[in-house]
Structure formats: structure tokens, C-alpha cells
Amino acid sequence: MRDKLEALKASAMELISSAADERALEDLRVRFLGRKGELTAVLKDMGRLSAEERPVIGQIANDARESISGAVKEAERRLAAAAVEHRLKAEKIDVTLPGKTVTAGHRHPMTVVLDEVVEMFIGMGFSVAEGPEVETTYYCFDALNTGEHHPARDRQDTFYLSDDVILRTQTSSVQIRTMERQKPPIRIISPGRTYRKDEIDATHSPVFHQIEGLVVDKGVTFADLKGTLEALIKGIYGENAAVRFRPHHFPYTEPSAEVDLQCFKCGGSGCPLCKGQGWIELLGSGMVHPKVLAICGIDPEVYTGFAFGVGIERLCLGRFSIPDMRLLFENDMRFLRQFG
Numbered sequence: 001m002r003d004k005l006e007a008l009k010a011s012a013m014e015l016i017s018s019a020a021d022e023r024a025l026e027d028l029r030v031r032f033l034g035r036k037g038e039l040t041a042v043l044k045d046m047g048r049l050s051a052e053e054r055p056v057i058g059q060i061a062n063d064a065r066e067s068i069s070g071a072v073k074e075a076e077r078r079l080a081a082a083a084v085e086h087r088l089k090a091e092k093i094d095v096t097l098p099g100k101t102v103t104a105g106h107r108h109p110m111t112v113v114l115d116e117v118v119e120m121f122i123g124m125g126f127s128v129a130e131g132p133e134v135e136t137t138y139y140c141f142d143a144l145n146t147g148e149h150h151p152a153r154d155r156q157d158t159f160y161l162s163d164d165v166i167l168r169t170q171t172s173s174v175q176i177r178t179m180e181r182q183k184p185p186i187r188i189i190s191p192g193r194t195y196r197k198d199e200i201d202a203t204h205s206p207v208f209h210q211i212e213g214l215v216v217d218k219g220v221t222f223a224d225l226k227g228t229l230e231a232l233i234k235g236i237y238g239e240n241a242a243v244r245f246r247p248h249h250f251p252y253t254e255p256s257a258e259v260d261l262q263c264f265k266c267g268g269s270g271c272p273l274c275k276g277q278g279w280i281e282l283l284g285s286g287m288v289h290p291k292v293l294a295i296c297g298i299d300p301e302v303y304t305g306f307a308f309g310v311g312i313e314r315l316c317l318g319r320f321s322i323p324d325m326r327l328l329f330e331n332d333m334r335f336l337r338q339f340g
């Protein structure tokens with residue numbers, strides 16, 4: 001029995017010391033020390049020993065149990081250390097490698113200007129209204145007092161989808177949609193995309209953007225129009241921006257005015273950008289025509305209003321002294337990065 005115990009101990013010690021992982025080690029522990037393990041099996045024969053032999057063999061058996069559990073503990077430590085070592089190697093970081101650049105995007109210059117205008121008008125108590133880009137001729141022309149034979153409706157200038165459905169040529173259509181829904185006091189701006197059959201050049205594009213403005217209330221006057229537009233223009237171009245109001249005609253306003261900005265490229269002396277004029281046409285505006293109010297069910301004897309429409313591209317070119325509109329949609333990163 002003594003030999004059996006010694007042999008058992010020897011083979012256990014050897015197997016345990018070379019266990020490859022925690023699972024193998026646990027299997028070995030159960031195999032040798034478990035309640036149904038090999039050591040217990042040997043000890044079952046203790047009963048057959050003489051009274052003198054029993055304590056001696058008992059001592060050897062205890063010895064073997066302690067040695068084997070010691071070896072298991074030792075192997076546990078060895079395997080844990082190896083696991084840490086393995087992780088350290090696997091997760092090694094070379095802090096001398098160059099870092100990865102994180103490139104943060106930024107707003108497009110058109111969005112910068114749009115955000116500025118929206119913020120300015122929200123500050124003056126306006127809210128933002130929206131309307132469809134595919135629009136009927138009723139909202140884009142008829143309800144804006146623009147008769148069937150008006151040149152603005154020409155098929156040469158407007159994208160027609162059918163006889164009475166078009167891509168809107170102006171955001172003024174949102175005036176009508178707003179006044180149909182909402183009664184005075186009304187104070188809205190409506191930014192959005194607009195379409196005209198224009199050839200692309202430094203100041204034209206068949207797809208462009210406008211911001212429409214509309215105020216209707218009791219006692220609104222041309223002075224309110226002037227004050228609001230001056231606030232807009234000075235907000236965008238600074239206190240010293242030179243502007244002029246020029247009489248004009250729009251079917252949906254009476255009286256009407258166009259507002260020009262002194263050319264930011266030549267300072268007013270005349271250059272190709274301003275076509276030698278010294279001024280750049282910025283926006284159209286006027287007092288809402290009584291017929292338009294009436295069409296929308298608002299009594300023109302009680303209410304007056306003003307409206308304006310401004311091209312966001314124009315605003316943007318002036319704001320950043322950009323000489324060519326095409327730069328805004330060509331997506332040349334060398335151009336766009338300047339606004340980061």
C-alpha cells in the first residue's frame with residue numbers, strides 16, 4: 001500500500017506540474033483528490049491493515065494529499081501568471097506610433113449663413129415655416145396675384161411637371177400656405193430650395209435657395225419693412241454695410257422695393273461681379289398686396305403686412321466675399337476647409 005501511495009503521488013505531481021491550462025488542472029485535482037478520486041480509492045483498503053501499520057500508512061497518505069494539493073496550488077499560480085503574461089503581450093501598445101487624426105466636420109458656408117439668419121429672426125419673434133418644393137401653380141403664382149400670362153410663369157424659366165404642377169420658383173408660395181392656415185399676427189420666415197431654368201454661371205444656378213419673410217398684423221408699415229431688412233443686412237454684413245432701396249414691381253406687393261448691397265468685391269466702383277454697377281441685387285420686398293391678403297381670407301381693411309424674399313447664395317457670397325457661386329456646390333475640399 002505504501003508503494004501504491006508513493007506511485008500515486010509521483011504520477012500526480014508530474015501530471016499536475018505540466019498541466020497546460022486551468023481546465024486540465026481542475027480535471028487532475030478531481031481525479032486524484034476528489035471524493036471518488038484515486039487517493040480515496042487507495043484509502044478504502046486501510047481497514048485491512050494491522051493496528052501498527054494503520055498510523056504509518058495514514059501518515060504517508062496525509063503526506064501525499066498535502067503534497068498533491070500543494071502542487072495544485074502551485075500550478076494555479078503558474079497558470080495565472082502565464083495568463084497575465086499572455087494578455088500583456090496581446091494588448092501591447094506601442095506609444096511611439098503616430099496617432100490617428102480625428103477629422104471633425106464643420107458646417108457648409110451656406111448653412112452658416114442660414115443659421116445666422118434664422119437665429120436673428122427667431123430673436124425678433126419670427127418662427128420658421130416650411131412648404132413643398134414640388135408646388136402647384138396656384139400657390140406659386142395665382143394666389144400671389146401673378147396672372148396666367150405673367151412672364152414669371154414662362155416655360156422657358158420654370159420647370160413644369162404638368163400644366164399646374166411645377167418645381168417652385170420662389171419660396172413666396174409659403175406665404176399663401178401660411179396665411180391659409182394661420183390668421184394674424186403672423187411673423188414667419190421660410191428657408192428652402194427653389195428652381196429656375198437658368199444656365200450655371202458665377203451668379204446663377206438652376207437650383208438655389210431663398211428665405212421668404214412675412215409679417216401680417218394690424219398697423220404694419222413700410223417703416224417696419226425697412227427696419228427689419230436693415231437689421232438683417234447689418235446682422236450679416238456688419239454695421240457699415242451700404243444698402244439701397246430701389247423701387248420695383250412684384251405682382252404680390254404694393255409698393256415694392258428691391259434692396260441692393262454695395263459690391264463687396266470692388267467697393268462700388270464697378271467690376272465683373274456686379275456687372276459694372278457697383279451694387280449687387282440682394283432681395284425683393286414690399287407691402288403685401290391687398291388682393292393677396294383677401295385671397296387668403298385676411299381682411300385688407302383691417303390688416304397690413306410686409307414680405308421679402310432673399311437668395312441665400314447671394315447672402316453667402318457677400319458674407320464671405322466669395323466671387324463665384326459655383327464654389328458653393330462643387331464640393332472642392334480646398335474651398336470648403338476654409339470655413340472650418
Ligand code: DAH
Nearest residue numbers: 170253284285286307308309
Ligand atoms: N419672390 C421674389 C423672387 O423670387 C422675391 C420676393 C420679392 C419675395 C418681393 C417677396 C416679396 O416676398 O415681397 O425674386
